[in-house]
Amino acid sequence: MAAPTPQRRFKNPAVFICDIQEKFRTTIFELEKVILTSRKLLRAATALQIPIFVTTQNRARLGDTVAELQPALSAAGPLVQADLDKTYFSMYLPAIASHPQFASPSTTGPAEVAIVGIESHICVTQTALDLLAAGHKVYVLADGVSSANREEVGIALDRLRAAGAVVTTSESWIYECMGDAGIPEFRGMVGVMKDTMRDTKAALQGLLGSKI
Template sequence: MLRAAQSLQIPVYITTQNRAKLGLTVPELQPHLSGPHIRADVDKTLFSMITPEIESKLPSNLDVIIVGIETHICVTQTTLDLLARGHRVYILVDGVSSMNPEERGIALARLRDAGAVVTSSESVLFEILGDAGHESFRDVSGLVKETKEETKSALGVFSKI
């Protein structure tokens, strides 16, 4: 999703839970965490990523795509905060996890009931494109093909709601 966000120039807001104690974002993601589409990179102790700094940078009425860890904690609290502020929220089943797998399904069902759209990365990417004539279609479809096996594996593990 981060690579697609670069190609599609989708604004990205990054938060890390207490870097001093829990460390930096996963090293494999670091090369994709810079560029003009990165709107914020915030260290936080709140479980929701909607910190005062992030909230001040968010336009109103956004469609928001959520990826992250601890679906039942940070993803849930962020999603509920965004929904309460009137945003449409898409949670990617192949982009969220929990240390306890059973927590994921409970959280995703709760968030779907609260009004979030629970979907997959490939589905949301092609929804953004909307048309094979989109200027980023080749980049995104190439990325989807390149990561097909990783996505299939992630969906096999994570799509059980």
């Protein structure tokens, strides 16, 4: 009897990059670690052909998405489904909510959305709550979110966990997304994981510290 064809565990994944902007460099706790995780997630999304949604908050005042993420976004090319500026705190804007990946969950199944960015207790929280209310699955990557005051982060993650979001790590989400070492992309993803091993450790230690 032939072995079943390897299939990914997640059928409708998406990546949200929330407001990781230049003007936040001096105000957000361990922003450089959020950037490391976000860059790894973008590389993984590109290798796995996962749609990417990016926002900025009041770009004219707070700046563009940080320079370190620009090469990865450029490499993702058409996988970047939206790069939107907003005043609304939630990323789940009408232009994103109406995207086919989210607009017809009865057809495509709920999206499995990984969120990284800032601030954990404001834009990340409101984005996650809106996605959950729309029937999607939400994964908040604890090694990829932060706030100006570090004490806000744990409270936000506890609230989101209670609301139904999964609080996990970037590596866990990426491997769960794949689900099977037999998929064609797995070998390339092992390379991404090896390349970013130090970044992963730095982000976990910097953002989670004694909690891991």
